[in-house]
Amino acid sequence: MQRIFITVVIVLLCIAGASAQSSNKLVAASAARGKTVYLQRCMVCHQADGGGVPKLNAPLDGSSAVNSTNLAKLVKYIVKGFNDRVEIDGEFYENAMPAAADLTDQQIADVLTFIRSNWSNKAGPVTALQVKQTRSKLK
Numbered sequence: 249m250q251r252i253f254i255t256v257v258i259v260l261l262c263i264a265g266a267s268a269q270s271s272n273k274l275v276a277a278s279a280a281r282g283k284t285v286y287l288q289r290c291m292v293c294h295q296a297d298g299g300g301v302p303k304l305n306a307p308l309d310g311s312s313a314v315n316s317t318n319l320a321k322l323v324k325y326i327v328k329g330f331n332d333r334v335e336i337d338g339e340f341y342e343n344a345m346p347a348a349a350d351l352t353d354q355q356i357a358d359v360l361t362f363i364r365s366n367w368s369n370k371a372g373p374v375t376a377l378q379v380k381q382t383r384s385k386l387k
């Protein structure tokens with residue numbers, strides 16, 4: 249009886265481990281695609297190290313918005329652009345961020361997954377479904 253119980257527990261642990269591993273792989277693949285989007289569309293302003301340009305372009309590395317759970321705000325910046333010149337983590341930035349509304353839900357999820365997990369950032373991944381849901385509510 250005890251042996252059956254132990255076997256069942258081991259099998260369940262293996263299944264849990266395997267599914268965690270495959271979801272980690274999906275996240276890694278998304279971040280890798282997001283890096284390509286970043287290099288093509290974001291790096292010119294936010295720089296390879298995510299540090300931005302003082303007084304011009306906000307840094308993404310260490311940004312509280314990038315690391316926050318408010319995904320709606322992040323999706324909106326990309327789809328609508330961002331030129332509010334509001335204080336961001338204690339600084340103002342003069343440049344205007346252009347809208348990138350041509351990016352697909354998947355590309356936006358990928359680039360957000362990349363910037364949220366790169367440099368010193370340690371926030372969770374974003375899925376295409378989450379982007380789709382917040383995007384459909386944008387005015």
Ligand code: HEC
Pocket residue numbers: 285286289290291292293294304305306307308311312313314322325326330331332333334336337340341342343344345346348359360363
């Ligand atoms: C032409 C330069 C430029 C490009 C290209 C650009 N950005 Fe920006 N980004 C900015 C500026 C400037 C701000 C701050 C805007 C403000 O203060 O009104 C900003 C702000 C942000 C923020 C908010 C940061 C915070 O801490 O609140 C995020 C997130 C962001 N950009 C992500 C991206 C991503 C992802 C891309 C590529 C798809 C991108 N940006 C492309 C210039 C740019």
